[in-house]
Amino acid sequence: MRDVQENTKISGLASLVVYSILFTYTLFNILSPSSPLSVFTIAKTLHYNYPRYHLIHPPKGNYGKCDLFKGKWVEDHTKNPPYTNATCSTIPISKDCFLHGRNDKEFLYWKWKPDKCELPRFEPKTFFQIMRDKRLAFIGDSVARNQMESLLCILSQEEAPIDVYKDAKDRSRTWFFPRNNFTLMVLWTRFLVKGVEREGGVYDLHLDQVDEIWGYNVNQGLVDYAIVSSAQWYFRKNYLFQGGKLIGCLYCNESNLTQFKVSFAIGKAFQTALSYINSCQECKGMVTLVRTISPTHFENGTWNTGGHCERLKPYNKTQVVNTLVSSKNNDEWDVRGVQMEEIEKATKKEGQPIFRAMDITMAMLMRPDAHPGSYWRDKKKKKGFNDCVHWCMPGPIDVWNDLLLALLL
Ligand SMILES: *[C@@H]1O[C@H](CO)[C@@H](O)[C@H](O)[C@H]1NC(C)=O
Ligand SMILES: *[C@@H]1O[C@H](CO)[C@@H](O)[C@H](O)[C@H]1NC(C)=O
Ligand SMILES: *[C@@H]1O[C@H](CO)[C@@H](O)[C@H](O)[C@H]1NC(C)=O
Numbered sequence: 069m070r071d072v073q074e075n076t077k078i079s080g081l082a083s084l085v086v087y088s089i090l091f092t093y094t095l096f097n098i099l100s101p102s103s104p105l106s107v108f109t110i111a112k113t114l115h116y117n118y119p120r121y122h123l124i125h126p127p128k129g130n131y132g133k134c135d136l137f138k139g140k141w142v143e144d145h146t147k148n149p150p151y152t153n154a155t156c157s158t159i160p161i162s163k164d165c166f167l168h169g170r171n172d173k174e175f176l177y178w179k180w181k182p183d184k185c186e187l188p189r190f191e192p193k194t195f196f197q198i199m200r201d202k203r204l205a206f207i208g209d210s211v212a213r214n215q216m217e218s219l220l221c222i223l224s225q226e227e228a229p230i231d232v233y234k235d236a237k238d239r240s241r242t243w244f245f246p247r248n249n250f251t252l253m254v255l256w257t258r259f260l261v262k263g264v265e266r267e268g269g270v271y272d273l274h275l276d277q278v279d280e281i282w283g284y285n286v287n288q289g290l291v292d293y294a295i296v297s298s299a300q301w302y303f304r305k306n307y308l309f310q311g312g313k314l315i316g317c318l319y320c321n322e323s324n325l326t327q328f329k330v331s332f333a334i335g336k337a338f339q340t341a342l343s344y345i346n347s348c349q350e351c352k353g354m355v356t357l358v359r360t361i362s363p364t365h366f367e368n369g370t371w372n373t374g375g376h377c378e379r380l381k382p383y384n385k386t387q388v389v390n391t392l393v394s395s396k397n398n399d400e401w402d403v404r405g406v407q408m409e410e411i412e413k414a415t416k417k418e419g420q421p422i423f424r425a426m427d428i429t430m431a432m433l434m435r436p437d438a439h440p441g442s443y444w445r446d447k448k449k450k451k452g453f454n455d456c457v458h459w460c461m462p463g464p465i466d467v468w469n470d471l472l473l474a475l476l477l
């Protein structure tokens with residue numbers, strides 16, 4: 069524990085320049101053993117936090133008491149990835165890491181092993197049986213899109229999809245699998261709630277109003293299965309509104325405004341989104357999976373200050389604990405907790421729609437090796453930032469879809 073604290077202080081100081089706003093908060097956590105995110109409680113959380121949720125929402129089906137989200141990555145060279153850039157024509161260029169010169173393949177050969185059971189590989193035939201005549205929507209930002217693209221590749225090994233719709237900026241998109249009469253959508257939203265751009269990249273967030281596009285589609289009964297997520301757009305300067313009134317901000321550093329934690333804003337937004345689904349007339353039979361935050365892994369900087377992610381192996385437990393206390397991951401873990409709480413609250417209400425958590429945060433915290441990093445674009449053309457937010461395809465993001473099918477079963 070002492071070693072962990074030493075490391076934490078050093079990395080805490082190293083990120084001072086970059087995370088000046090977060091710094092006081094981090095330091096507070098290090099110094100106060102009773103604060104909710106101290107080194108001690110995080111270490112404890114890693115071991116003991118999960119059962120609380122798993123007792124309330126055990127995964128249904130053949131998995132018994134197994135918590136699919138509590139486990140570890142184990143090396144497994146017996147299985148190849150479910151697709152390659154040769155067998156899936158829809159891998160986006162920015163996720164095709166091998167196209168841009170990544171040549172280590174180790175990161176493809178780790179299997180997610182839940183502590184008390186095996187997670188089966190995705191079975192397209194089984195998935196299509198469940199999804200016949202159904203519409204599934206990923207509701208979220210480009211990370212939601214990343215999972216949709218992974219699913220598209222996996223399914224395309226069984227049936228070729230037809231590209232039926234994209235909006236002007238190719239953000240919302242729809243694919244159709246005619247043989248199975250299955251519609252796969254991504255409904256683009258940055259925040260889940262309404263965000264109005266005020267100036268370059270700074271938004272006014274109306275925490276009590278759902279964003280239009282997904283709200284409309286859900287309300288019209290056009291979605292049977294929804295996978296709802298949102299997180300990374302909150303980690304920047306934004307202004308917060310409730311009941312049309314400005315209540316404060318995120319990362320704004322204005323003396324006349326209350327500066328809130330990201331987890332506060334995300335908690336409110338998820339509350340708004342989930343109660344909207346809970347009370348919507350056309351959502352009675354809808355199944356909603358809420359995907360918890362997908363963590364980022366910038367080291368030695370943020371996305372715009374030269375941060376990078378060049379690791380070739382998953383983190384072990386000690387490394388995860390270190391990263392949780394020493395960086396943005398600390399706040400991300402906080403966000404995951406709030407998201408789980410909101411799912412729990414939504415589920416307690418006697419409503420028709422079904423809610424389940426897709427709690428990938430811890431599993432993905434362990435995978436700093438699987439982001440595109442610098443391999444998301446043609447380096448000869450342009451120097452630029454590293455992508456330590458999205459995930460290479462193929463890669464561990466494909467496991468999210470193994471988890472999706474396991475949850476559906
Ligand atoms: C596909 O991946 C291989 C490595 O597995 C890489 O050499 C090749 O450039 C990639 N091709 C395309 C078209 O993405
Ligand atoms: C295909 O699925 C849609 C719903 O997604 C349904 O309205 C329609 O009736 C189905 N078509 C057939 C031929 O079953
Ligand atoms: C916040 O604002 C104060 C005074 O307005 C200024 O001294 C300080 O450097 C600012 N901090 C950041 C991180 O911008």
Ligand SMILES: *[C@@H]1O[C@H](CO)[C@@H](O)[C@H](O)[C@H]1NC(C)=O
Nearest residue numbers: 314315316321322323324325
């Ligand atoms: C807060 O102060 C800034 C200048 O620092 C000003 O532009 C803004 O209008 C003020 N906001 C409120 C709500 O008073």
Ligand SMILES: *[C@@H]1O[C@H](CO)[C@@H](O)[C@H](O)[C@H]1NC(C)=O
Nearest residue numbers: 082083367368369376378379
């Ligand atoms: C990160 O920065 C620290 C100190 O600034 C330096 O010692 C370390 O070598 C850097 N690591 C990488 C991987 O660049």
Ligand SMILES: *[C@@H]1O[C@H](CO)[C@@H](O)[C@H](O)[C@H]1NC(C)=O
Nearest residue numbers: 381382383384385386387388
């Ligand atoms: C975790 O990884 C670090 C860095 O590779 C290593 O120094 C440490 O011994 C490992 N810890 C455990 C418990 O395996």
